[in-house]
Amino acid sequence: MIVTAASPVHHFFVIFGAALTGFGLLFVLVGVIIRRTTRGFRGAVRTQGTIVGFDSRVPGAFRVPGAGGLRFGSSIGNTQMVYMPTVEFTTTDGTQVRATSNIGTNPRPGKVGDAVPVLYDPRNPQKVRVQSGKAMMTCMEVAFMLLGGAVAALGIVILIAAH
Numbered sequence: 001m002i003v004t005a006a007s008p009v010h011h012f013f014v015i016f017g018a019a020l021t022g023f024g025l026l027f028v029l030v031g032v033i034i035r036r037t038t039r040g041f042r043g044a045v046r047t048q049g050t051i052v053g054f055d056s057r058v059p060g061a062f063r064v065p066g067a068g069g070l071r072f073g074s075s076i077g078n079t080q081m082v083y084m085p086t087v088e089f090t091t092t093d094g095t096q097v098r099a100t101s102n103i104g105t106n107p108r109p110g111k112v113g114d115a116v117p118v119l120y121d122p123r124n125p126q127k128v129r130v131q132s133g134k135a136m137m138t139c140m141e142v143a144f145m146l147l148g149g150a151v152a153a154l155g156i157v158i159l160i161a162a163h
Helices: 008-038 134-162
Strands: 045-057 061-063 071-073 082-090 096-100 115-121 124-130
Touching: 008 134, 045 124, 082 115, 082 124, 096 124
Parallel strands: none
Antiparallel strands: 045 082, 045 115, 061 071, 082 096, 115 124
């Protein structure tokens, strides 16, 4: 069978190759986003803290001040809670801080009373990240980037072969 540039088979391979490339690049982008959100933020100071509680939320929902703690938002089809740990720690200048991480996980990243590594912004110690499950996140970011790169490479090979 001879495949010409105007044949339906050629068009299929071009579209299929482009779709694979786009899908693979999307996976690479997700891996990069995971990497950027799990790495310490710039200028962060590492210290030891204690989990004192959790703020639970449904992803995509938001709280309305004065609504009695009611949560609103787009959570259609997504009822999985995430838990943002509240930690207490002491800054390098001796200030006691109680803050809630803006990054949540499910399952919880520990239990109340657990000692955990904490990263905080020295200019605003209320900005904290609890470093738990780092090995899992590193594995996830690498998996997304490798899988995405492989799928994108396959798409590029298909595109090159189609021309």
